[in-house]
Amino acid sequence: MSTISAGVGATPIPIPVDSRPVKGNHPPGMSRTCDTTGLPVCLTAERFIKLNAVAAVVFLLVGAVAALLLALTRWPAVHLLDTVWYYRILTAHGLNMLIFWIIFMEIGILYFACTSLLGSRLAAKGFVVASFALMLSGALLTNWAVFFTGKADVLLTSYVPLQAHPAFYAGILLFAVGALLGVIAFFTTLYVAKRDRTYEGSVPLVTFGATAAAIIAVVTILHGAIALIPAFTWSLGWTGVPDAGWYRIAWWGLGHQSQQINVTAMVSVWYLLGTLSVGAKPLNQAVCRGAFVLYILFINLASAHHILVDPGVGASWKIWNTSYAMYLAVLASLIHGFTVPASVEVAMRKKGHRKGLFGWLFKAPWKNPGFSAFFLSLLIFGFIGGITGVTLGTQQINIIAHNTLRIPGHFHATVVGGTSLAFMGLCYYVVPLIFRREYPMRWLARLQPYLFGGGILLLSMGMSFAGSYGVPRRHWDVEFSGAQFAAGFDAGAHLMLGILGVGGVIAFLGLLVFILQTVWAVFLGQKIENRPMTPW
Amino acid sequence: MRENEDKHEHLQDVRQKLQESEDDHHAPGTLVLALVLLVSFAIYYFANWKALADVWHVR
Amino acid sequence: MSIHAPEAGWLRAPGGGERLWIGLALAWCVILSLAMPYWHFKGKQNSTGEAYRVTAGEFMERVNRFVAAYQVGEEKGVPIVEPPPGSDAYLQASMWRWHPILKLKEGQTYRIHVSSTDLQHGFGLLPMNMNFQILPGYDHVLTITPTSKGEFSIVCNEFCGIGHHLMTGKILVD
Numbered sequence: 040m041s042t043i044s045a046g047v048g049a050t051p052i053p054i055p056v057d058s059r060p061v062k063g064n065h066p067p068g069m070s071r072t073c074d075t076t077g078l079p080v081c082l083t084a085e086r087f088i089k090l091n092a093v094a095a096v097v098f099l100l101v102g103a104v105a106a107l108l109l110a111l112t113r114w115p116a117v118h119l120l121d122t123v124w125y126y127r128i129l130t131a132h133g134l135n136m137l138i139f140w141i142i143f144m145e146i147g148i149l150y151f152a153c154t155s156l157l158g159s160r161l162a163a164k165g166f167v168v169a170s171f172a173l174m175l176s177g178a179l180l181t182n183w184a185v186f187f188t189g190k191a192d193v194l195l196t197s198y199v200p201l202q203a204h205p206a207f208y209a210g211i212l213l214f215a216v217g218a219l220l221g222v223i224a225f226f227t228t229l230y231v232a233k234r235d236r237t238y239e240g241s242v243p244l245v246t247f248g249a250t251a252a253a254i255i256a257v258v259t260i261l262h263g264a265i266a267l268i269p270a271f272t273w274s275l276g277w278t279g280v281p282d283a284g285w286y287r288i289a290w291w292g293l294g295h296q297s298q299q300i301n302v303t304a305m306v307s308v309w310y311l312l313g314t315l316s317v318g319a320k321p322l323n324q325a326v327c328r329g330a331f332v333l334y335i336l337f338i339n340l341a342s343a344h345h346i347l348v349d350p351g352v353g354a355s356w357k358i359w360n361t362s363y364a365m366y367l368a369v370l371a372s373l374i375h376g377f378t379v380p381a382s383v384e385v386a387m388r389k390k391g392h393r394k395g396l397f398g399w400l401f402k403a404p405w406k407n408p409g410f411s412a413f414f415l416s417l418l419i420f421g422f423i424g425g426i427t428g429v430t431l432g433t434q435q436i437n438i439i440a441h442n443t444l445r446i447p448g449h450f451h452a453t454v455v456g457g458t459s460l461a462f463m464g465l466c467y468y469v470v471p472l473i474f475r476r477e478y479p480m481r482w483l484a485r486l487q488p489y490l491f492g493g494g495i496l497l498l499s500m501g502m503s504f505a506g507s508y509g510v511p512r513r514h515w516d517v518e519f520s521g522a523q524f525a526a527g528f529d530a531g532a533h534l535m536l537g538i539l540g541v542g543g544v545i546a547f548l549g550l551l552v553f554i555l556q557t558v559w560a561v562f563l564g565q566k567i568e569n570r571p572m573t574p575w
Numbered sequence: 576m577r578e579n580e581d582k583h584e585h586l587q588d589v590r591q592k593l594q595e596s597e598d599d600h601h602a603p604g605t606l607v608l609a610l611v612l613l614v615s616f617a618i619y620y621f622a623n624w625k626a627l628a629d630v631w632h633v634r
Numbered sequence: 635m636s637i638h639a640p641e642a643g644w645l646r647a648p649g650g651g652e653r654l655w656i657g658l659a660l661a662w663c664v665i666l667s668l669a670m671p672y673w674h675f676k677g678k679q680n681s682t683g684e685a686y687r688v689t690a691g692e693f694m695e696r697v698n699r700f701v702a703a704y705q706v707g708e709e710k711g712v713p714i715v716e717p718p719p720g721s722d723a724y725l726q727a728s729m730w731r732w733h734p735i736l737k738l739k740e741g742q743t744y745r746i747h748v749s750s751t752d753l754q755h756g757f758g759l760l761p762m763n764m765n766f767q768i769l770p771g772y773d774h775v776l777t778i779t780p781t782s783k784g785e786f787s788i789v790c791n792e793f794c795g796i797g798h799h800l801m802t803g804k805i806l807v808d
Contacts, residue, residue, distance in 0.1 A: 078637070122796050156637055194793055198754045200770060201793075241644065244636040283754055283769040310636035320635050322600055322652055324644035349767045350685030350774035354674060357683070362667040369666070373659035377609045377652065381602035382636075388601065396604045426616045429666065435673050435680055436623045439630060441765040442756045442791035507626075509763035511756070511791035516799040519789065523710055523731065524802045526760060526787035600650045609655055613662060620666075624673070630762040632678040632743075632779040 064235040065160045073155070075472055075571040076315075084154040084161040088147040088473050090171055091221075092466070095143035096557055098178060102135035103550040110498065110543020115517060115536055125515045126192045131185050133195030137297070137454065138214065139178045144462045145252065145304050146170065146221040147469075152249035152307070153225050157242060159232035163224040170224060173217025181210025194513060196294065199270055199286040208271035215263045222253045222260075244321055244328065245314075248307030251331040255300050255338065262292030284351045288342075295342035298454065302372065303334050305416065305458040308465050309379045312413035315468055316404055316575075317390075319382035327378055333371035344432035348441045357434045369429055376421045383414075407575035412464025412488035419492060420457030423499055428453060444510045444539075448503030455546075456495040460488065463553050470557060471572035476564030478556055485575075487556070491549025497542025505535035678779075681766065688773040690751040693726065700724040701734050709735060714806065717744060724748075725803075727755040727768045729795055732788050732803025740807050743779045756792030759805065765791060780807040 063070065069082045105128045111119040120128060154161050161167060184191040184206035191207040229250065232238060242250070266289035272278040310327070313319035321327045343360030346352055387399035404410045427449040431440045440446065467484065470476055478484045508528050510517050517536070519526045567573075648656060674680055688696075700715065700723065707714040713734040717723040719742035726733045727750045738744055748757055748768050755768040762782075768774055788803035 076637070122799070126793065126796075126798075198792070200753050201795075238639055240639045240642060243638050244640065282771065284772060287767075314635045314637050318635070321640075322602070323646070323648045324640045325646060326648045326652060326656070346767075348681045348683075348765060350683050350769060350772040352683045354680060354682045357681070358670045358674060362670055366663040366667050370659055370663045373609075373662070374656060376612065377605060377655045377659075380608065381605040381652065384602040384605045385600070396607055399604060421612055422615065426612075426619050429616075430620050430623050433620075433623075433666075434670050435677060436627055438633070438679055438681055438765060439623075439627055439763050441767070442758065443763065443765065507763070509758060509760045509789075511758055511789060513793045514791065514799060519799055519802055522800045522802040523712070524787065524804050526789050526802045528760075600652065602651055606651045606655060610658075613658060616662070620669075624669075627679050628677070630679060630764050631759075631781050633764065634678075634680040634682050634684075634777050 063158050063160075064231065064237050069160060073472055074567075074569060078155045079158050080473070081154040081160045083164060083167070084150045085473055087161070087167050087171060088150050088469070091143045091147035091150070091174075092469060092473075093561070094171075094175055094178070095140050095147070096554055098135045098139035098143065099550070100554050101182065102132050102140055103547060103554065105129075105132035105135065106543060106550070107547040110540050110547070112515070113517075113536055114540025114543070115533055117540060118516070120515075122515050123192070126194065126513075127185060127189075129513060130192055130194050131182065134181055134185065134211075135178075136459075137195060138211065141301055141454070141458065141462070142214070142218050142297075143174065143178075144465075145256075145300060146174070146218060148304055148308065148465070149221065149225040149249050149253055151473075152246045153228040153232065156246045157229070157232040158237040159228055159235065161224065161228055162231040163227040166220045166224040166227070170217045170219075170221035173213050173220065175217075177210045177212070177214030177217060179210070180206050180213060184210060196290060197267075197270060198290075199273070199281050199283055202270075202274055205271060205274045208267050208274060212264065212267055212271065215260045215267075218256065219260045222256050225249070225253050241324075244324060245307050245311045247328050248303060248310065248331050251335050252300050252303040252307065254335050255296055255303060259293055259296035259300060262289060262296060266290040266293055284349060287349065288346060288352075291342040291345040295345060296338065298450075299334060299338040299368070301454055301458040303331065305420070305461045306331075306372075306375045306379070308461045309375070309413055309417060310382075312409055312461070312464050312468070313379060313383050313386070316407050316410035316413065317383055317386045319386040321382050322378055322385065326374060330371040330374040330378075333367050333374075337367040337371075344437070347432070347434050347437035354434065361432055361434060369425075372421075372425060376417070376425070379417060380414075404575070406485050407467075408484045408488050409464045409467040409575055411485070412460050412467065412492075415488055415492040416457050416461040416464065419452055419460065419496060419499075423496070424449060424453030424457050427503060440506065442512055443506035444502040444512050445506030447512050448499050448501075448506055451495060451502065452499040456492060456499065460492055460495070463491070464488065466553075466557055467575065468572075470560050470564070471567060474561050474564075475567040476560045477567060477573055478560045479564060480556065481575075483552060484556055487549055487552045489549075490552060491546055494542050494544070494546025494549050498539055498546055499542070501535045501537070501539030501542050505532050505539060508532035508535070510536065684775040684777070686773040686775070687771065688749055690749075690770060693724075693747075693749045693773060694751060696747070697724045697726045697733065705734075706737060709804075712803075719744070721745070722747060725757075726751060727757065727790070727801075728752055730790070730797035730801035732790075732801065735804045735806065737806045737808070738780050740780050740783050743777060746776045746778055747773050748776060749773045753794045754792045755790050755794050755801070758789045758791040760787040760789060762786070767792065780805075783807050 111117045188204045190204035193201040193203045269281045392399045392402040705713045706716045715734045716737040725748045750770040757766045786805045790801035
């Protein structure tokens with residue numbers, strides 16, 4: 040029996056180590072047992088989880104500085120960057136956050152889910168090494184193109200006929216191939232674990248969720264190749280310009296699917312953090328797994344909701360793809376939105392916190408940043424991200440939302456307040472358990488999820504309300520200074536942009552605290568040897 | 576006498592197991608939160624249809 | 635726990651609150667699925683994406699003919715054009731202007747053909763906040779009926795280069 044404590048002063052929760060005899064398949068000396076969870080750790084997996092996590096945080100830092108500069112530009116009273124740099128930094132922000140930070144983290148999560156949770160070694164080491172090398176080179180190459188050629192101010196979506204320097208596309212393609220190799224290593228490990236009988240019965244739920252994410256990742260990467268290779272060859276002058284409408288559909292096959300990877304990974308991390316922080320157990324495994332299967336089956340067509348007010352695509356296609364296809368994936372999210380907090384509630388009630396309807400919630404370990412980040416992520420994703428997303432993705436409602444700030448208002452709640460915040464919560468366990476280092480200023484770590492979550496909430500609300508006045512996204516000057524015909528927005532919209540600015544600054548502080556603390560912990564934090572981590 | 580004591584202990588065991596198995600699926604607070612989500616969703620959703628209905632006609 | 639293999643026999647139906655919630659969520663998703671087709675037939679705002687292939691040269695020609703036929707004035711060098719109610723009107727999006735200014739009548743329906751002669755642009759009509767994607771090579775037909783009078787701004791909301799924020803236009807309705 041090993042124990043994980045749930046919060047300062049709380050009674051340690053026993054996490055029963057699976058006591059059935061299993062055959063670990065690690066080569067001698069290539070594994071250790073975690074002193075906190077009792078789970079086996081493959082040392083190869085550990086090294087590459089660390090590398091991917093470090094890379095993730097490096098690109099997060101680039102994206103974070105970009106975020107601050109952007110928030111201070113869209114806040115009209117500050118209007119910091121000039122026209123050229125605004126679009127350049129916006130390009131860098133999208134790439135580093137939505138692609139590099141998040142996918143490096145997800146590869147790390149995959150490696151954890153197929154090794155420690157299955158008692159297996161990480162297989163296909165050649166692929167693992169190549170994966171990291173390609174992902175890192177790709178990310179560096181694209182960033183170089185954006186910052187140093189001046190020829191890649193095309194924003195994340197690089198909508199044709201906007202054309203970027205070939206290195207822009209090449210970097211993203213390299214990164215995508217690298218990610219695919221990591222995903223293949225994950226599937227190979229699943230096979231090897233099954234073959235070597237390192238576990239019995241079905242895979243744990245977190246591994247099941249990670250598998251769903253990996254399957255969606257393959258589809259995503261294929262779309263990325265389909266969209267970007269023709270754009271790349273066009274930028275080299277080898278082929279003609281791709282059709283603008285076709286490109287949007289193909290690109291969003293990459294773009295939306297990658298969001299579904301982020302959702303699936305986030306939900307898997309929710310289950311993991313629920314278990315680690317309060318000993319939560321899924322109420323019904325069939326329901327949770329079924330919901331993950333719905334994600335795989337029904338998200339592939341739903342990228343239509345980026346094309347809702349496009350020409351050349353009929354209403355029936357738009358409606359079919361956004362409803363039948365998407366709503367079953369929405370159902371899956373609604374299901375997880377219940378099962379995840381329910382598992383926490385049941386775990387807390389079991390520990391004796393039975394007072395009224397919400398005693399379990401008040402007594403939950405809100406001082407544990409792994410828990411608070413996880414639960415805040417759940418609330419922000421569900422209430423703000425989910426509701427706005429389904430609404431904006433309605434064919435007709437999209438008319439009053441497309442290309443306004445309502446769109447970033449939505450996705451900052453899902454992918455930032457949701458996925459990224461959950462991943463930060465995960466780091467509060469990864470650093471002590473994989474890097475085996477303690478966080479330095481624990482009071483600051485406890486505060487960080489609230490600082491970041493609160494900032495993102497303000498940012499998202501500011502964006503959404505400004506957007507409902509019609510304030511465009513990806514736009515340098517909402518006063519349209521110098522334009523031939525005057526245009527502008529009411530004072531209310533300006534107030535909302537100010538709130539966006541303030542929220543952005545607060546969120547940046549929360550992000551900076553996380554990055555600095557994590558980097559400090561990894562390199563200078565107190566080592567954890569032969570003892571469990573200090574409980575949060 | 577001993578029989579009654581045994582029975583009493585047994586009954587207590589059964590009661591405890593029943594309580595535990597009920598607890599295994601008892602999440603009323605979450606149900607309330609989820610219902611609040613659904614209601615907020617419906618309000619936001621229909622408010623947007625209303626806003627849409629006020630703009631120019633287009634197809 | 636979510637990190638351990640599930641106990642044998644985990645494949646079973648949900649019960650209690652979980653089952654109730656799944657039922658409610660499913661019912662809500664069905665309502666969501668019905669809303670769009672309903673509005674498609676009964677609602678007055680839809681995006682059917684009606685479009686035709688066109689080259690930049692062809693489109694500019696149609697715009698010029700349209701302006702020549704129905705111009706009634708000009709503002710800051712941009713022609714003001716008043717198409718007959720029920721007819722086709724043309725609007726060109728280029729870096730970085732909207733050409734021409736349309737003068738429409740409230741309550742009348744027009745087929746407005748919008749296209750780009752260079753990059754992707756976003757047609758954003760304020761303050762109603764109506765937004766449509768404008769692509770080069772596509773003549774996007776918006777069958778619009780203005781329901782209010784006044785002067786309305788068009789802004790571009792799809793990034794189209796350094797002059798993106800300068801790209802504003804007008805629609806007049808009386």
